[in-house]
Amino acid sequence: MPQIITEQNLRNLIDLLVKEAKLVVGPKLSGSVVLYEPLTAGSDLTLDALPRRSSKELFFPICEDILSYKRENGAMKVNDVDRSKFPEAVLIGAPPCDAGSPAILDAVMSWDYKDEFYLERRRKSTIVGIACTKGDDACFCRAVGLAPDAEAGSDLFLTPLKDGSYACNAVTEKGQALVAAHQNLFSEGAGAEPKPFVDQAVAKLNLVKIKKWLEEHFEDPLWEKIADICVGCGACAFICPACHCFDINDEGSTDDGVRRKHWDACGFAKFTNHASGHNPRDVQNKRYRNRIMHKFKYYDDKFGKTLCTGCGRCIRACPVGIDIAEILETINSKQD
Amino acid sequence: MHVEVTKHDFEPKIVAFVCTWCTYAGADLAGTSRMQYPPNVRVLKFPCTGRIDPVFILRAFQKGADGVLVSGCHPGDCHYMAGNFHARRRFAAFRALLDFVGVDLNRLQFSWVSAAEGGKWVDVVTELTERVRTMGPMPEFKELEHEEQWSGAINTPELKEAYDSIG
Amino acid sequence: MNAKANKNQVTCIEPDYYQAITEAIRKEAVKILKDETVVGVVGYLPGRRKGTASPALVTTVEEAEKLIFSPACVNNLSVYLTKAKKGVLKQGKVGIVAKGCDMRALAGLMTESQLQREDLFIIGVVCPGVYGFGVERTGTLTEANIARKCRECTVHMPEGADVAAGTHAELADLTPEEAQEMARIEAMPQAERWAFWKEHFSRCIRCMACRQVCPFCYCEQCLCDKNRPQAVESSPRPAGNMAWHLVRAMHLAGRCGGCAECERVCPMDIPLNLLNRRMAQELKELYDFEAGLTPVDKGPLNEYKENDDQSFIK
């Protein structure tokens, strides 16, 4: 029997979770933009717009300390970050293109060496996804195999209904536990009809075919053409739910400071620059090629997944209008 | 012998960026003439005020300065002919920028102190120190140093505050 | 100045108007490519999504016939002449489609000896304005979807271009939102101003889009990259962000042409042009400098007068 939660009760749920001292993160109006931020009350939740940044930052912060060092009485001491202090978190109101990203990133963060900063946050968080009834002409989640109602990655999945309430499906045990702990906010019933989804402009892509083309066309005139205008900023990578590249830097003096891990982008000219001055990806189109290859070939080679959820953020944000969906369509339509 | 000095509740940290040819010599003169001035000032010597990048001033505030003094040769006396003329324009612009983002300009002083003006150095330093003392510590940049984006903070103060207010 | 142009002030600019500019640009681009005046033309091509456009370097007549101008042509193309297309300039003269605001950047770059006028063929656009961010892209420009910077545009006419495409038209009775915002901030108590900027800068993710689209940010090594010594913290935290944006504003003072590209591309909507505008205002007041359409000998912070104001110096 599906569970139903009214919008008011959803907001009440947030209030309760905040009271339980959980870190509740959801879309919230911050200045003039909607971002995933800690909600302090149910009324903070804004479900009108796709947040500018993806929800990956709950697991993979923009910038976080990974250790601190201090010289004490002449002896250097390195201190680990106490990851047990990471809060129990609930991500609420993430559409499938955001909720689905941890399911993709888990692979790279846990193969062989395990990034406990990411994984600990993952273990401590519950993801409440929500079916997407908005979307614009930049959206292409269907094209990369997701859908506005895809439950992948969500622990509890909400489907907006026409009467303003939500049908809930507890996808995982974490989701069930969340419902069970607040059972009085949910009611059983068939509920109203779901709100309709928005059509997407990009047709479903044949990702296998795209990957094959990428495999055979490391050198191709296409790369020169599409990245010709790329100005080399990191906007696409930083707001992407799936981009996971990072940099590690020390900040502080030689006696006292922290080492930080923070977002980095393959579009930056210095990303792969050797100290000697040699740069394997010395021009912008090689860097852009790496972006596409990483998402649609390399990641699949390594982990069997596509590193893209079709959220369309990079399309909306690109200063020069580079459209990854258009590039994929171009590749998809190639004959050989 | 130890000179008895007045004890204050707050001793401001003042960073002085000075040019080596005029103001540094002026400060030296003040010292050799045994003039007294507040020990709050930390002097950093540069070849010329033209070398003093506005980012140094920012950095000083970020790292805990409560007041900053920039001082060099009088116009026309620059060892490098025009360094201080250029600096004058740059600092005029920088002041406007700092003001626009909400920094109190009373914490930032510019002055021309020549090698012969030990007394002026003492006046400038004393005045700035006392002014900043009455203003109290400069919290803005220092607070910023400890702030994190919410995702990188293990437990943000805002959250704590929120919990407290709800609880 | 705009009072004179009253007869050209309308309530909306129809797609036809942009179509006429498009035709003129195409004609000119084809001509200069055909007679080999230029090796390529930097212009705009339509994007996949309706009502979008993106920059392009066209080198053939066929491509040139696809160039467009629409309210979606927001980019300042002069950035390509100092960054990505640097190499093109070495091969010969380049044509560039430039709005008035873009031409100020070209003039500034010439002032700084980054460009030579004779290396450029400027197809000036008599521009009535372009779209703002996140607005409805209907093809028609109205008060509702015009960019904030265009509301106070003083350079509709691209004077000094080799040719000008389009006829003068501009929207009537635009509220100067940016000037109002400036006034609002200036009127704030100091602590509130700090809070305003702190909140904005804290959102910054250091994607460097502002730097990368800026025609004037052409340094090979940026102060905010990893340096020795490190003046600006390179990790994206509030402290480093504040320093970065102040340093950037300072580095652009007296150089910025006011194209507001930094503000447009900011994925976090930080009103960066306000900083640039504040600096421009100060330099106008103090040294009577204004970024114009013609190159000058030296920028205001590269020269001095012996009697410059020094009332703030003891």
Add this chain to the structure above:
Amino acid sequence: MCKSDNIYLPNLATIEAIVDETPDVRTLRLVFQDEQVRENFSFRAGQFAEYSSFGFGESTFCIASAPTRKGYIECCFRSVGRVTESLRRLEVGDTVGVRGPYGNSFPIEEFFGKSLVFIAGGIALPPLRTVIWNCLDLRDKFKDITIVYGARSEADLVYKHELKEWQERDDVRLVKCVDPGGAGPDFDGKVGFVPTVLEEAAPSAENTIALVCGPPIMIKFTLPVLERLGFTDDNIYTTLENRMKCGVGKCGRCNVGNVYVCKDGPVFTARQVKAMSQEF
């Protein structure tokens, strides 16, 4: 240091000795401060580590000492960047951080019973030096050992004292060379580029493994020479390097195509290198 699951946490090591190999290349001999780490740290020839200079960050170098020599590790670097220059400023007794060992290694056991030819250029000797000493310490397991090493000038030759030692040993054939114009009056080696000198030295390819490491240009001209000498791509090993931050396959910058140098490498056969996307 207590056991932690933080993969970015380095072990602390003390600089026990410093050797200046050339005016800008320096070797640090490091001893782990924690007794347990010191005893348990083991690695294989070819693996690398992340060395940190606190306040400046981390840098990636191979472990240049031989795994057969316990109790310490050595790294060798040219000071060209932020971190390396700060490492250079450190003195004996100072502390650095070491994370590792990471990456794959040379399959030394597979080389047993074979002859070995080491070919290195400039600062690229350290990655092979670990193998050279590893093999010399197990000398009876191998047949002939030939080392061809060249640098731009006499001053740029690293491990000068060890070159001398190898030269004096009769179970090693050392051919050292410098680029034309780089030889001093007393230079006792050959003058010429590594590929040319290698061709002259003409080691037999019979039952032999070639290990090559050097700047891209040297590799480019050395591979055809090896081919002419009869080496197959499977018998040529090299070690790659790329800018790295994490060293553990997360940060996404060291990849050459879909190959992560930090995880799948740094040691590759010539066949593997040729199959890669040409982006290094």
